[in-house]
Amino acid sequence: MTISVQTFYDQRSGTATHVVTCAASGSCVVIDPVFDLDPKSGRTSRAPVDRIVDFIRAEKLSLEWLLETHVHHDHISGALALRETLGGRLAIGKRVVEVAEVIRQVYALPQTHARPFDRLLDEGDSLGFGEETIEVWATPGHTIDHLSYRIADTIFLGDTLFMPDSGTARCDFHRGDARMLHSSIRRILDQPEETRLFVCHDYGAEGSRPPAWATTVGAQRAENIHVGKGRTEAEFIALRQERDAGLEMPALLLASLPLNIAAGRFPEPASNGRVILPMPLDVPVSAL
Ligand SMILES: [Fe+2]
Known part of the structure; x- marks a missing residue:
């Protein structure tokens, strides 16, 4: 059994x-698709979704699953737009229910605010696509609802780890927790060192190299600047908490949350025909 991975990077x-393809069957899954929103101008574009649509059509693949690793807070999910175009089933971690309830209250969204997921996943679940199996791992810490997906010898680990020279992701939203994140990372790093890892975010190490997303357990163990090189759990927790306390809010945080608990569903247009996003003011980070 073989899979191939085609990655689309949103600048x-x-x-x-x-996009993970089962070579034998021509089935594929898409993990963490993006819908573009410029927070400065309010302009939207489905170009990142369409690049994936074009690829899947050109390769004549059948889209089986659209998988979210977690409720993102730095980009808008393109999952719903992608499903509307190509079909497939949409899945996320079952603890999205808790995250969505917090966001619903902060934004005063109606009880009926829809969550259009076809399947809510939990630790130990498995999904089939083509001749491959997707193992679902609960890897909370960055957020409480966070999942990783293992397919063959490869783990798609969302924001559980960044590339080795960039360390780890913040864990101060959605009931994230540094100790919990460390435990999830340990589980990943206990896998055989040749295990391939694909990350969800990379910023080119602050512009010092081109964006990258593929690494291995061995490289992370040896080189990760937050958890590699024998760093202890206590050292990691202190470092992570200190960094999180000083980080600015992501530019798309307040815009993305009510959309992403619904897989990127935008509100209906207002009476003037325009789509208008809510922005709650003076919300402490700990309440998100
Ligand atoms: Fe994230």
Whole structure:
């Protein structure tokens, strides 16, 4: 059994969307698709979705699953737009329900605010596509609902780890927790060292190299600047908490949350025909 991975990189949000193909059957899954929103101008574009649509059509693939690793807060999900165009089933971690309830209350969204997921996943679940199996791992820490997906010898680990020279992702939203993140990372790093890892975000190490998204357990163990080189759990927790306390809010945080708990569903247009996004003011980060 073999899979191939084609990655589409979104420059604005630094997101790597992975299309994973089962070579034997021509089935594929898409992990963490993006819909573009420029937070300065309010302009939207489905170009990142269409690049994936074009690829899947050109390769004559059948899209089986659209998988979210978690409720993102730095880009808008393109999952719903992609499903509307190509079909497939949409899945996310079952703890999205808790995240969505917090966001619903902060934004005063109606109880009926829809979550259009076809399947809510939990630790130990498995999904089939073509001749391959997707193992679902609960890897909370960056967010409480975070999942990783293992397919063959490859783990798609969302924001559980960044590339080795960029360390790890923040864990101060959605009931994230540094100790929990460390435990999820340990589980990943206990895998055989040749295990391939694909990350969801990369920013080119602050512009010092081109964006990258593929690494291995061995490289992370040896080189990750936050958890590699024998760093202890206590050292990681102290470092992560100190960094999180000083980080600015992501540019798309407040815009993305009510959209992403619904897989990127925008509100209906207002009476003037325009789509208008809500923005709650003075919300402490700890409440998100
Ligand atoms: Fe994230």
